[in-house]
Amino acid sequence: MYALLRRIVRTGIRTEPAPTPADGDRIADRLDHVIRHRLGRALAIRYVDAGSCNACELEAQALANPYYNLEGYGIRFVASPRHADALMVSGPVSKHMAIALRRTYDATPEPKFVIAVGDCAKGCGILAANYATFSKVADVIPVDVEVPGCPPSPSALLSAILAAVR
Amino acid sequence: MNLRPLGVAPEPVRAAMATQRAQVSSGQLLTACRLGWEGGARLVALWGSDERDRQRGFRVRAVLEDRDGLTVLDHTLLREDARYPDLTPIFPAAARMQRATYDLVGIAAEADDQRPWLWLAGWPIDRFPLRRDFEPDPRWEPGEEDYAFVRVEGEGVHEIPVGPVHAGIIEPGHFRFQVVGEKVLRLEERLGYTHKGIEKRFESLSIADGAKLAGRVSGDSTVAYAWAYAQAVESLADVVPPPRATWLRALCLERERVANHLGDLGALGNDAGFALGLAQFSRLREDVLRRNEAAFGHRLLMDAVVPGGVARTLDTANALAIRDDAIRLRNEVAELRSLYDEHAGVQDRFRGCGVLANDVAHKLGVVGLAGRASGIDADLRRDLPVAPYDALAIEPATAATGDVAARVAVRFDEVLGSLRAIEVIIDKLGDPSLPPAIDTPLKEVADGSLGLGYVEGWRGPVLVALESGPGGSIRRCHPHDPSWQNWPAIEYAVIGNIVADFPLINKSFNLSYSGHDL
Numbered sequence: 001m002y003a004l005l006r007r008i009v010r011t012g013i014r015t016e017p018a019p020t021p022a023d024g025d026r027i028a029d030r031l032d033h034v035i036r037h038r039l040g041r042a043l044a045i046r047y048v049d050a051g052s053c054n055a056c057e058l059e060a061q062a063l064a065n066p067y068y069n070l071e072g073y074g075i076r077f078v079a080s081p082r083h084a085d086a087l088m089v090s091g092p093v094s095k096h097m098a099i100a101l102r103r104t105y106d107a108t109p110e111p112k113f114v115i116a117v118g119d120c121a122k123g124c125g126i127l128a129a130n131y132a133t134f135s136k137v138a139d140v141i142p143v144d145v146e147v148p149g150c151p152p153s154p155s156a157l158l159s160a161i162l163a164a165v166r
Numbered sequence: 167m168n169l170r171p172l173g174v175a176p177e178p179v180r181a182a183m184a185t186q187r188a189q190v191s192s193g194q195l196l197t198a199c200r201l202g203w204e205g206g207a208r209l210v211a212l213w214g215s216d217e218r219d220r221q222r223g224f225r226v227r228a229v230l231e232d233r234d235g236l237t238v239l240d241h242t243l244l245r246e247d248a249r250y251p252d253l254t255p256i257f258p259a260a261a262r263m264q265r266a267t268y269d270l271v272g273i274a275a276e277a278d279d280q281r282p283w284l285w286l287a288g289w290p291i292d293r294f295p296l297r298r299d300f301e302p303d304p305r306w307e308p309g310e311e312d313y314a315f316v317r318v319e320g321e322g323v324h325e326i327p328v329g330p331v332h333a334g335i336i337e338p339g340h341f342r343f344q345v346v347g348e349k350v351l352r353l354e355e356r357l358g359y360t361h362k363g364i365e366k367r368f369e370s371l372s373i374a375d376g377a378k379l380a381g382r383v384s385g386d387s388t389v390a391y392a393w394a395y396a397q398a399v400e401s402l403a404d405v406v407p408p409p410r411a412t413w414l415r416a417l418c419l420e421r422e423r424v425a426n427h428l429g430d431l432g433a434l435g436n437d438a439g440f441a442l443g444l445a446q447f448s449r450l451r452e453d454v455l456r457r458n459e460a461a462f463g464h465r466l467l468m469d470a471v472v473p474g475g476v477a478r479t480l481d482t483a484n485a486l487a488i489r490d491d492a493i494r495l496r497n498e499v500a501e502l503r504s505l506y507d508e509h510a511g512v513q514d515r516f517r518g519c520g521v522l523a524n525d526v527a528h529k530l531g532v533v534g535l536a537g538r539a540s541g542i543d544a545d546l547r548r549d550l551p552v553a554p555y556d557a558l559a560i561e562p563a564t565a566a567t568g569d570v571a572a573r574v575a576v577r578f579d580e581v582l583g584s585l586r587a588i589e590v591i592i593d594k595l596g597d598p599s600l601p602p603a604i605d606t607p608l609k610e611v612a613d614g615s616l617g618l619g620y621v622e623g624w625r626g627p628v629l630v631a632l633e634s635g636p637g638g639s640i641r642r643c644h645p646h647d648p649s650w651q652n653w654p655a656i657e658y659a660v661i662g663n664i665v666a667d668f669p670l671i672n673k674s675f676n677l678s679y680s681g682h683d684l
Binding site for chain 1: 286287288289295300302306308310330331333334335336337338358359360361362363364366367378379382383384385386388429442444445446448449451452455465466468501502504505508509678679680683
């Protein structure tokens with residue numbers, strides 16, 4: 001127990017200030033504002049991999065690490081679309097995931113928004129449309145925000161979450 | 167592997183390691199596999215291709231690995247309704263590869279199980295995407311498949327379907343559990359949801375452009391795939407990458423191993439209810455990714471390895487920082503390991519959970535870290551080393567118990583081993599006698615050649631088989647993920663465990679859906 005506590009104390013708090021978007025407005029302040037006023041201090045996101053190479057998932061998982069500390073903003077990834085305010089979707093949408101993605105979208109209560117994560121999801125990735133995939137998420141469900149990157153960095157994902165709720 | 171008893175004369179294939187190829191009849195294919203199995207060979211991959219445009223019908227190709235290197239066995243089917251021998255009695259791992267070969271190429275094995283594997287009603291079942299006359303129709307709408315899961319009958323038995331959309335930020339797949347109370351009697355996996363037509367996509371790219379796609383077959387293993395693809399291209403073009411490039415490739419590959427193992431160690435702690443593990447290891451992983459960004463321009467090292475060499479060199483400041491990081495990380499990981507080892511609750515979840523016995527792992531042909539955790543002492547970095555691993559003397563980490571604890575222990579040992587290797591590599595890169603060149607121009611590739619690449623990624627060995635077409639095009643490219651061999655092992659490892667332990671067991675293997683589904 002002593003070793004565990006020592007580890008915690010010696011690590012300290014590593015959470016960084018939120019990345020500063022181009023317009024100079026701090027994301028953390030805006031997230032606080034938005035979450036407080038529109039979403040009751042909590043944003044619940046359901047993540048759906050619709051045929052990515054799994055790199056986008058690695059970067060979305062990184063949002064939970066102490067540096068980005070996503071939950072510190074009141075933002076959580078949830079296990080059911082029925083608990084979600086938003087969907088984050090990666091991949092060009094494989095034909096085999098299209099029905100599951102549509103059902104996930106339909107199961108998410110209104111109002112909701114969709115963030116398409118990564119170059120494949122916005123239709124400019126190496127995984128172009130073919131017999132097995134659509135060309136982008138917007139071909140299958142309505143998309144509110146697209147985040148470029150192969151994969152997008154955790155900071156880019158954080159910025160996009162804000163852009164969607166603004 | 168000696169094929170002479172079969173009366174076939176193999177020809178050598180240019181590859182990064184000793185490789186031979188032989189054209190075999192169906193009887194010879196079976197005999198070669200049986201002799202290979204008895205001699206300690208394992209099935210690396212099996213796939214098909216359409217050769218009708220060259221008046222050669224269809225080809226099924228199996229690749230075996232033993233201590234002598236790789237053996238490529240080619241068998242020709244002159245008619246599409248001809249069948250090739252079922253290899254599953256010898257190599258159970260062949261089962262899903264044979265089913266996928268039918269889904270994509272339309273040639274079947276003489277096997278009992280003819281259910282589709284990668285096909286989930288995304289296109290008409292009688293169209294085969296990897297045939298050269300395949301024409302997709304934009305009007306095809308995704309449908310729903312009625313898959314014949316194996317059911318367990320009996321009083322109190324019920325079924326739990328999970329997926330394809332999973333809780334948490336992970337890839338899609340379906341798991342069908344047959345349970346009594348909390349106890350799992352049987353698990354059946356249904357994969358293919360993330361099938362993206364990667365092999366067909368390769369055929370529309372040039373050999374040069376294929377490198378980018380190879381690095382995105384499974385994003386968590388981008389270095390392993392990019393290196394295996396580069397090896398395949400270099401063997402086709404008959405060039406050797408400069409020594410500095412091979413050391414930089416090994417640096418990237420070991421950093422990929424460290425980053426993935428750190429992420430898994432944190433997630434495994436979290437799945438066992440030890441949130442501190444996730445916080446600490448995810449922080450260490452982020453440190454590694456940020457250094458990757460600074461040193462190589464990409465957090466996950468995508469496109470760092472290119473055919474002919476590497477994309478950029480390492481400057482002195484970043485080299486020194488990587489060395490300092492490695493020393494610091496080694497101490498932190500050792501400290502966290504003792505926290506895991508001494509935490510009764512964590513050990514209670516890890517030990518005896520999800521056991522994959524050595525004999526089962528051996529029969530299934532389980533590879534990579536999951537194999538080593540079940541006592542299979544195999545690692546390409548030692549067994550079939552390419553430069554610079556011939557100079558690095560990697561000692562594979564193994565464990566005997568085959569449970570979650572063993573897969574955790576192997577990860578800890580491998581992180582520490584990779585960090586030691588990284589220190590050696592950084593010293594070597596600072597050696598002024600190492601020439602500065604980091605790439606070599608690629609010569610023109612002749613039409614109709616075969617090149618192979620084979621690299622021990624963090625999860626296990628990754629194979630890339632590349633066949634050239636005219637004018638620098640790709641005729642056929644088959645990337646093979648170690649997950650093919652290891653997915654069936656999870657079905658065995660969960661038997662008798664409780665449903666609530668499945669996420670922990672699944673995570674302890676951490677297999678790729680994308681790399682498998684293609």
